Amino acid sequence: MRAFLLAVQFLTRLPVPGTDQIVAHDPGRAVLFFPLVGLLLGALLVALAVMLAGAPPHLAAALLLVVWVLVTGALHLDGLADSTDAWVGSHGDRERTLAIMKNPYAGPAGVTLIVLVLLVKYAALHALLADANHAALLLAPLLGRTAIPLLFLTTAYVRPGGLGDAMAHHLPRRGAMVAVGTAALLALLLGGFTVLAMAAAVLLLLRTLMCRRLGGATGDTLGASVELVEAAVLVTAALVA
Secondary structure (H helix, E strand, O other): OHHHHHHHHHHOOOOOOOOOOOOOOHHHHHHOOHHHHHHHHHHHHHHHHHHOOOOOHHHHHHHHHHHHHHHHOOHHHHHHHHHHHHHHHOOOOHHHHHHHHHOOOOOHHHHHHHHHHHHHHHHHHHHHHHOOOOHHHHHHHHHHHHHHHHHHHHOOEOOOOHHHHHHHHHOOHHHHHHHHHHHHHHHHHHHOHHHHHHHHHHHHHHHHHHHHHOOOEOHHHHHHHHHHHHHHHHHHHHHHO
């Protein structure tokens, strides 16, 4: 139970009791529950979409996106901005890429990509709500947060120290494989092969970029992966509906 509550605390801004005394292995175990937190976030979005069923789709899409960002505290958007600035500003140098990602300020490249990703998400949400396609609202946060344990399983974590390193080091690998497999099966049932394949393709591309530039992942690239997988799922679901 503590690991689940810790996962909620990591991924949302919801108040969570009983997470003030964690032990070394807790961050790794919390990762097992990331897909479940994504599914619960999706359920929240579906409930809000049902409540807004009579509203104009453009307004409902905007409100859903606002709630989505607020509940998650823009955590992954921050990683997306930092990763973008680092990739653009480092001119291919690994150490400079890592250094730029540690800078807390967002540059023009990062801000621009945030705006573009949010715009794409809004447009996709508008289309999905117009068709009452609520399954995609479950799938996007589910698969976005499933990307994190999958990357931990398949990719080295290259930023020593800190929370991400503890997650990677203490991750129960068998449990993570079960969590990822269960999420993938649920995605197949809810959204079909095309949506799952697109999410996997986007994540594979991102992993390739990380490995070529950094030799692995960082907390910022994990956050960027969540955002881009979510956007890919929403767009694919809207196009194949």
